[in-house]
Amino acid sequence: MDYTVGELAKRSGLTVRALHHYEKLGLLPPSGRTQAGYRQYTEADVLTLHRILAYRQLGLPLKDIAPLLGADAPPLLDVLSRQLAAAQAQLKRQQRLVDMLTSVAARAQEAQTADLSDSLLTLMAMMRIYERYFTEDEMQQFAERRALLGDAGLRQTEVEWTGLIAAVRAEMAAGTDPLNPVVAALARRWMALAEQFTGEDQAIRSKVRAMYAHETDLQRETGVTPALLGYLRQSLLA
Amino acid sequence: MDYTVGELAKRSGLTVRALHHYEKLGLLPPSGRTQAGYRQYTEADVLTLHRILAYRQLGLPLKDIAPLLGADAPPLLDVLSRQLAAAQAQLKRQQRLVDMLTSVAARAQEAQTADLSDSLLTLMAMMRIYERYFTEDEMQQFAERRALLGDAGLRQTEVEWTGLIAAVRAEMAAGTDPLNPVVAALARRWMALAEQFTGEDQAIRSKVRAMYAHETDLQRETGVTPALLGYLRQSLLA
DNA sequence: TTGCTCCTCACGTCACGTGAGGTGGC
DNA sequence: TTGCTCCTCACGTCACGTGAGGTGGC
Numbered sequence: 001m002d003y004t005v006g007e008l009a010k011r012s013g014l015t016v017r018a019l020h021h022y023e024k025l026g027l028l029p030p031s032g033r034t035q036a037g038y039r040q041y042t043e044a045d046v047l048t049l050h051r052i053l054a055y056r057q058l059g060l061p062l063k064d065i066a067p068l069l070g071a072d073a074p075p076l077l078d079v080l081s082r083q084l085a086a087a088q089a090q091l092k093r094q095q096r097l098v099d100m101l102t103s104v105a106a107r108a109q110e111a112q113t114a115d116l117s118d119s120l121l122t123l124m125a126m127m128r129i130y131e132r133y134f135t136e137d138e139m140q141q142f143a144e145r146r147a148l149l150g151d152a153g154l155r156q157t158e159v160e161w162t163g164l165i166a167a168v169r170a171e172m173a174a175g176t177d178p179l180n181p182v183v184a185a186l187a188r189r190w191m192a193l194a195e196q197f198t199g200e201d202q203a204i205r206s207k208v209r210a211m212y213a214h215e216t217d218l219q220r221e222t223g224v225t226p227a228l229l230g231y232l233r234q235s236l237l238a
Numbered sequence: 239m240d241y242t243v244g245e246l247a248k249r250s251g252l253t254v255r256a257l258h259h260y261e262k263l264g265l266l267p268p269s270g271r272t273q274a275g276y277r278q279y280t281e282a283d284v285l286t287l288h289r290i291l292a293y294r295q296l297g298l299p300l301k302d303i304a305p306l307l308g309a310d311a312p313p314l315l316d317v318l319s320r321q322l323a324a325a326q327a328q329l330k331r332q333q334r335l336v337d338m339l340t341s342v343a344a345r346a347q348e349a350q351t352a353d354l355s356d357s358l359l360t361l362m363a364m365m366r367i368y369e370r371y372f373t374e375d376e377m378q379q380f381a382e383r384r385a386l387l388g389d390a391g392l393r394q395t396e397v398e399w400t401g402l403i404a405a406v407r408a409e410m411a412a413g414t415d416p417l418n419p420v421v422a423a424l425a426r427r428w429m430a431l432a433e434q435f436t437g438e439d440q441a442i443r444s445k446v447r448a449m450y451a452h453e454t455d456l457q458r459e460t461g462v463t464p465a466l467l468g469y470l471r472q473s474l475l476a
Numbered sequence: 477t478t479g480c481t482c483c484t485c486a487c488g489t490c491a492c493g494t495g496a497g498g499t500g501g502c
Numbered sequence: 503t504t505g506c507t508c509c510t511c512a513c514g515t516c517a518c519g520t521g522a523g524g525t526g527g528c
Contacts, residue, residue: 036483038482038527275510
């Protein structure tokens, strides 16, 4: 009542080669061999294989699975809860990418298709920068804030930002004193808009600051330079 | 105004080794070299790198990216729409796994934890079998049907199935004639329940039949054997 | 006797990581 | 002169795929 590799492969949906591989890793040594050297797998081996495949499906590397098979109380549940969280995070990351790209693709319908490729490239570059500075959870918070604003709200916020940045740059270029009430008003609007994005989380705020301080590409794309931030700071400190 | 590898690595968030690798693949040969052999990257190279990373993020293998960089009209959009679909599918697959495992984990709260590990293993084995027989879309259809039933409805359907299978087995074991009205009634209930699962899609129905015909593990777990199906068929053909 | 399955090497894949050993620029 | 960055091999990783060359079972 034993199985050959081929039979076990068919039952499990794996290839013969994969079963050979599992043997070499010490994961699934067949219970026996025939005189001719053929591998013989028993029902117990089938059960072990199911455990292996369960762990694999949960995202464990094969070499981490071997030690789990010896345990009398298989920690499938512990692994499950840990991997579940990782799977959820991966899922959210995918979803964020899909959402952002979809929204950019949607705008393509309105604008000329000419510069769409450019704006896609820029968006994706900005996303990569964000992903270097923020954790999964923080990225998720941003996504939720954007979702709260809705599509129209998001557009409006974008327009406000670009207008505000342009206005501050203009004052700065004109040499207006940062203590001038006009500049002070702009600076207060700036803080309000920024808070909408970062919330009151100080950790996030300092990360945002660090990101804009270090990433010249981000500075160039947004127009938010260290000089501009210094100008605003002078205005606010007064 | 050129960049060294280290500078480009910092700007892009890649490693120096990755940039070396891209060069060897012909993806991003630096525009120049210093006398000492140092790589020199220009702004144009930075742009090319952004394109490379965008395609990579969309899931393209590196060797498929090289031909796309030469095109005057970068087919970023075409790639985007294709990869978007793939990403969505991947996302749904992840979601299904997470959903199934969550529901099984939820039941763990109620039942003894003793046999939970077993039921998890069995569930995951059954899922693997299904995934060998059905396409992404079909798996998604199943998931949607389950979602429609809701949690309570799903439980009830399960109870009905196990009861029905047990009843048919009992009649078969007792040697009841398949043409007996009691058996005929069971067979009609069977068909109704099955239709709830497969819908009227003939392709899916025949796949389900093939799956139960070939997969002895599935037969053993569910108790739906070829003999039982033959018995029901006789009853329905009358 | 003819297929079919089985066996054991052993190199290939993919996108880099990680030293090893050495040189150039500030 | 001292670090720091740069250079070029070249082997390692991960989970197998894919022949190559040969043998055993029905």
